[in-house]
Amino acid sequence: MNLLIYSLKITPRLNYIFDFILIELLGISYSFTNDLDTFVNSSSIKIQYSPNYTSIPNSLFLKADKLLFESDIKTQNIEVLSWRETKAFFKTDDQSFIPYDIFAAGFYLLSRYEEYLPFEHDKYGRFGADQSLAYKHNFIKQPVVDIWAEYLKVELLKYYPKLKFKERKFHFISTIDIDNAYAYLHKGIFRSISSSAKLLLSFKWNELIEKIRVHQGKSVDPYDSYQFLEKIHSKYNVPAIYFFLTAKYAKYDKNISPDSKQFNQLVKFISKDYEIGIHPSYASNRNVNNVKSEKEKLEKLSQKEITKSRQHFLMLKFPETYRNLIKSGIEEDYSMGYVSVTGFRAGTCIPFHFFDLEANETKNLKITPFALMDVGLKDYNRLDAEEATKEIEKIIENVKKVQGLFVSLWHNESLGNKRKWENWKYTYEKMMKYTKM
Structure with missing residues (x-):
């Protein structure tokens, strides 16, 4: 009708x-x-x-x-x-x-x-x-x-009691940002020596010992949570998207070299079973050509067309950021959310198209909002793992009420073995379980 x-x-x-x-x-x-x-x-x-x-x-x-x-x-x-x-x-x-x-x-x-x-x-x-x-x-x-x-x-x-409406169903997508693939491994000689010296001079003995053990093969790199993620996503049959930072090393862009054998292997391992996207660097906000080159780098490594992105540091400036993504061939962006609070930056949990206010027209870029972020829960809201679980469940309930799409943002770092993130992998699994209830 x-x-x-x-x-x-x-x-x-x-x-x-x-x-x-x-x-x-x-x-x-x-x-x-x-x-x-x-x-x-x-x-x-x-x-x-x-x-x-x-x-x-x-x-x-x-x-x-x-x-x-x-x-x-x-x-x-x-x-x-x-x-x-x-x-x-x-x-x-x-x-x-x-x-x-x-x-x-x-x-x-x-x-x-x-x-x-x-x-x-x-x-x-x-x-x-x-x-x-x-x-x-x-x-x-x-x-x-x-x-x-x-x-x-x-x-x-x-x-109009005979009016028919769409029947929506609750969905969940887990998204993982890989800002820094490994804490200690595959950083190159200069970065490895430099970071060891900093740990030594700041008397961070536990971290230094941990680093030595990782290099000796006696401990797993604390950011290496990829097997855990593979297992947990498979167990709960959850779709996931991984966003890779492929920029050169800089002040705010600190991944391992995108040209390294280990990075190549990681991209291939993950892209074999999951969707991947680009994580445009902090530096790309000053040089828009970086987005295209970083995207091309990931396409070369994965042998897949890359159409999804999420801004590193969630750097969004309207309308420039989205215009630049469109020019670079991006069709879907996952940056719509806040670091500091859980919730809905655009007032919706449903994907929508970018409307360029300055041009006064709808653009061909789909925006998928996320509702919460691991760093926001822990560092900004200062919640422990159990408190974070309760906050996550509240947000999920709000999405379920409207039969919407719940998107979470986590990092490989928070789901590894770093002491700072102790017990948070259990919070992650509890989130998985709750979406299935």
Whole structure:
């Protein structure tokens, strides 16, 4: 059954968010018209999306905020309201069948509108969670756009009980970033001697002894968690994606040499059974050509086309980062999330397309958001392994409520034998189990 939407003006922003909420989330086909006579005479299910109410029989009204009819970028006047079990914004009026403009609010979050506005960046130049509307108003841990879509479904069924919707199912993807493939092994003579000297001069005897034992073959390298991951993913039948940093050594890019035999072997071992993607280096933010060369390096090693990526350090700058990825041949990005908090940076747990606000158009880049990160749980929120398990389960429950996609971000480092990460591999397995419950 087709839904007919009346709007005075049909814009790229309007098309983008109606496609996501109605087609992607709810599975409803729809069409727009800006001809009032066509709308009035139609026998379809009808919604009037307009700034001003017009009395039209057999139709619903939703007061439209101005946001979707604009093409510029400016500070928006936002008042957050509580409704049912969540929060929303862009309040409507008493004649509207829901009390907020779900489409304008959804667009604001998905497009990352606030990240185009002036903000106080962190030491790496990133937009921090504490700058976001969702964090400030305490709804960041909910996939609110998906929740709003469920509420819209409930309201539509009140008026049109025969309306059919898409049936969604909960899914889980584990993603692993390989920033530093090994703690001690395969670093080359200079890096190995240099790091040993630093451990010696800083009196880190335990680490120095550990390093010696690893080089003697008496202990496993503490970052070598690949057999564990292979076993655990197979045991729980979990799809996983590994993101490889293939850049040359630099201050913030410290993997083993991508030209080494050991790195080559690792890429082939993992890509044999799992999807892989590029982990664009920190340095690539200053030189966009690096993304393409790093991608080509991984393609050469794996003998596979690389179309997925996640930014190292989650370095996202709108719209430049995504434009550069598109130019480099990337089709899917997994950087949409925060280091410091668990939750939903774009207000959804469902993949969506990048809308370039400056160009005012939808781009051919799919964004898959992640909900939590190992480093965020431990280092930023200072949770121990057991506390982290409880936080992870809360996030999973929020995704299950909307039958969404739960994506986690871990590193090989946190799932190895490093004392700092003791017991966290058990947290990882508990997460696997919980997604199957």
